Amino acid sequence: MSKSQFAANPNEEIRRAFTLYAMDFTAKEATKAALKQNGLEIALLEDEEDEGMWGDLDSIRLLDETTQEPVPGAVYESTEEAIDVGGWKPGQGFDFVVRQVPAKMRELSLDELLQALDPDGTLRQEAQEKNMTLPDEDLRSLGDLANDSVRRTENSPRGATNEEEAFAGIEGKRGYRPIHLTNLLAQQENGEENSESKTSGVGLDILLHRRHSI
Amino acid sequence: MKVRLQVSGLTFYYIGGIAFENMAMYFESQCSHFFGFSINVYNQNEQQSALMHVMNALVAHGALIVDMTDGGTNFDMAKQVAGMWKGIQDFYDRIDQDESAKKSLPPMTTVMEAGSQTAKIGFASADNDSLQFLETRRNRKTRDFLPEEVKTILGDSTISALSEVFDAVISAGKSAVRIAVAASSIEAGAFESEENPEAQASKAAALMSDELLDDGSDSAISSGFPICMSPHRLCRYSNNQQNKAPNNEEEEEENLSREVFGAHVDSTWVTIVPVAAVSGLEVFDETEELWYRPELAARKYWEAEQTKQGLDSTSMVETLPGEASGLPWHSRYVVLMPGELLQVASRNEVPAAVHRVVATKDCPSRLSAPILLRCRPGVKMDVDRYLGGTGGDPLLEQCNGMTIEQIHDALQPTSFQ
Numbered sequence: 001m002s003k004s005q006f007a008a009n010p011n012e013e014i015r016r017a018f019t020l021y022a023m024d025f026t027a028k029e030a031t032k033a034a035l036k037q038n039g040l041e042i043a044l045l046e047d048e049e050d051e052g053m054w055g056d057l058d059s060i061r062l063l064d065e066t067t068q069e070p071v072p073g074a075v076y077e078s079t080e081e082a083i084d085v086g087g088w089k090p091g092q093g094f095d096f097v098v099r100q101v102p103a104k105m106r107e108l109s110l111d112e113l114l115q116a117l118d119p120d121g122t123l124r125q126e127a128q129e130k131n132m133t134l135p136d137e138d139l140r141s142l143g144d145l146a147n148d149s150v151r152r153t154e155n156s157p158r159g160a161t162n163e164e165e166a167f168a169g170i171e172g173k174r175g176y177r178p179i180h181l182t183n184l185l186a187q188q189e190n191g192e193e194n195s196e197s198k199t200s201g202v203g204l205d206i207l208l209h210r211r212h213s214i
Numbered sequence: 215m216k217v218r219l220q221v222s223g224l225t226f227y228y229i230g231g232i233a234f235e236n237m238a239m240y241f242e243s244q245c246s247h248f249f250g251f252s253i254n255v256y257n258q259n260e261q262q263s264a265l266m267h268v269m270n271a272l273v274a275h276g277a278l279i280v281d282m283t284d285g286g287t288n289f290d291m292a293k294q295v296a297g298m299w300k301g302i303q304d305f306y307d308r309i310d311q312d313e314s315a316k317k318s319l320p321p322m323t324t325v326m327e328a329g330s331q332t333a334k335i336g337f338a339s340a341d342n343d344s345l346q347f348l349e350t351r352r353n354r355k356t357r358d359f360l361p362e363e364v365k366t367i368l369g370d371s372t373i374s375a376l377s378e379v380f381d382a383v384i385s386a387g388k389s390a391v392r393i394a395v396a397a398s399s400i401e402a403g404a405f406e407s408e409e410n411p412e413a414q415a416s417k418a419a420a421l422m423s424d425e426l427l428d429d430g431s432d433s434a435i436s437s438g439f440p441i442c443m444s445p446h447r448l449c450r451y452s453n454n455q456q457n458k459a460p461n462n463e464e465e466e467e468e469n470l471s472r473e474v475f476g477a478h479v480d481s482t483w484v485t486i487v488p489v490a491a492v493s494g495l496e497v498f499d500e501t502e503e504l505w506y507r508p509e510l511a512a513r514k515y516w517e518a519e520q521t522k523q524g525l526d527s528t529s530m531v532e533t534l535p536g537e538a539s540g541l542p543w544h545s546r547y548v549v550l551m552p553g554e555l556l557q558v559a560s561r562n563e564v565p566a567a568v569h570r571v572v573a574t575k576d577c578p579s580r581l582s583a584p585i586l587l588r589c590r591p592g593v594k595m596d597v598d599r600y601l602g603g604t605g606g607d608p609l610l611e612q613c614n615g616m617t618i619e620q621i622h623d624a625l626q627p628t629s630f631q
Contacts (some may be wrong), residue, residue: 011246074251079429082397104517140608142624149479153568156498160471163493167453167502168510171518175270176511178281178547181291181380 016083022090024051031055031098041106045151048102052079055101062086063093070095252557268393269564273553276567277321277508278495279489279515280386284476284545286519289534292545294378295488299542301372302581306450308367320361322349329439329591330619335361342455344474348448351441352380352430357600360441373478375386379488380430380585381444383548387484387587388423390550391559395419395601404602415602422559422600427483428590428620439591444482450581451494453477453573475571481625482586489513489547491530492580497551498568505570512547554625560599561607589618 031054032042048054060082061070076082088094096211108116118124139145271278275321282291319337326333339346348367357377358365363374394592396412396419397526405411405418419451425435430442451474487495493509520527531540551567554558556583573580597604604610612619 042516083349116222142558142609142614142621143627144555145554145562146625146627149518149566149568150567151447152498153477153479156477156568156570158473158474162471162574163507163510166493166496166507166510166572167499167504168507168514169275169499170502171514174267175275176279176508179264179268179271179513180278180284181265181280181282182284184268184386184393185282208448 006050019088020079021051021091023083023088023094025058026090027057027079027094027096027098028054031101035101035103036106039106040103043102043104057096057098059095059097060086061095062088065092065115068093104107179212219401220266222303229569233381244314257611264367264477265393268390269397272394272556272564273378274501275499275506276551276565276569278390278550279508279512280390280482280548280550281546282382282386282548285431286532286546289532289541289546291378291542291609292532294375294382296541296545298379298583299370299491299545299581300553301368301375302448302583304372305348305368305448306581310363314377315367318363319348320332320363322347323359323531325351325441327439328441329436330399330622333441333443335445341474344452344454346450349626350376350446350448351444354430354432354436354440354442357430359446376446376456379583381584383446383486383488384427384429384587385552386436386548387486387585388427388429391483391556391587392416394424394552394556394564395422395559398446399602400565400603401563402561402607404605418600418602426589426595426600433590435533435593436590437546441512443588443591444586445588446583446585449584451571451573451575451582452579453575470576471572471574473570474573477568479566479568480551480553480586481622482588483553483555484585485551485553485569487549487551487584488584489544489549490580490582491542491544492578493592494573494580495549495582496570496572500565508549509547512549513543514548516543523596529591530550553586555621558609558621558625561601561605562609569609589621591618593618 035041036109042054046053057079058077060076060079062076062082063069064071064137071086074086076086079088082088082094114124139148221478238511252313256329270279282295283289288355309319320335321589322334322336324331324333325335333351335349335351337346337348339545348364350361352359359373359376368376396416399405399415399419400412405414410413428436428443430444453470453474474494487509489509489512493507493513495509496505498504499506512630517527525533529540530543532543533540534547551569552564571580571582594615594617597610601610604614612624616624
């Protein structure tokens, strides 16, 4: 389908915009996958997220929909050309070259990191035999909890500062503010009312009702 | 669908496709959502706000600050706290000035009447007197504090203040435990087979806090053990270390401020620390990944409130209406920190707070009077009764039916067993 064909009809204009978006999106996702395989991840600023702004595509070769081989001879220098001239449609495969993609080293997830450090599970097995809990495992026993407490304690920083440099919470944030004693005790009184009344009550009830509606 | 992922001590919840860093954040989100539907009953809002406040403080920051005066409306307890501080100051002044008084203090000894070999009373000091502890425990029947010598050392008025403070702050601690346990039971779906499960969770948590937590009362449950398991520790922390001459600025700074009581967690339900005049308690804030000084936060909050009310925030003294003398600013606040027993009962939702004490050279010593809220001796954990069943939680399955002493033994790290 040519550009003139799109232009002849407003619906076709919309279809072309959609097709351009679909091709750009497909190329971006393929690029992300390729970066991931190489230990990288795309790192875009807000305005680079837009269509066509995340990298420079060229050398696009459409794949034959039956054989999945590149269509001989036809190489396009932009997505617009691949669509307007080559007639690319969503769902059709294509090869491409992309340059100038902002990327950074990918931060491994905890699972990936542990997998990389212990690919055959030997260290995990050894840890289990010694009743140690790896960071991605739930606590399985009171002993695990105690060991986890030791780990958290040992991992806390050792240095100390004077009062002027100490962290005193974040002003205005609820959890750092003092709570009034009566508000703390009122929760208890109210809870007792709840247990007596069997009505929906207040306080904890609200949480439960909201949780169910998620 | 909800998926849970534990990463380095933080729990992430994926609920409806949104990741919540912790339960407190989830609660916050739910509350905002709820209020978005314009349900606006004053009392509901108040209750909801308090619940979220408690969970956010305990889960995300490891410490909850409580204002015992309700924002300056009732100073009765603050007066008792001020009396306690004066008594502790007098005690340490006395042992500084009178070596024979110091020598007359009973050394730390086991008090088997509390029901545990780990229960101690007496005086100890370490690290060139950087740490000094007077460990006291209440006699349930007489309501006196042990060791016997404290009556003479501290005097009747201080003992009376200690007793009042002990009761009041333990009451606050029990409430916080109850709220956290009930919220965790509801979150875990406990009691769902019963009518009004949230009320049942609340009732069961109240039962648990009354039956398991040792508030020093003369309960039939603890009748065989006349001494309270929850100690009231009267401490003084100073930076008395004799340092080498520093070689550079970094070493000089290290010499000035240091850990005098290293990072640790407590085997308690909660540890309750009346806010001291000199800040030094630091709790590891799991959200900010920083050492957080709740006593400094309390002071900054107090100063801001004083300024708002047009009062002098620099005097560090609370002016009481109609009274000539004021109270030290910090007398109104206590800090609650969750311990390992709360971590177990909350199904690992409220982590035990990693905390330490820091002291700075050439600064006044920090007096502290923490109460470590522990279990009544001889009682057993009944998970069905208190928590609505284990729900498959391996920690609860293990401790179900155990005595508290057995749970305590099982909570020792592998290297100590």
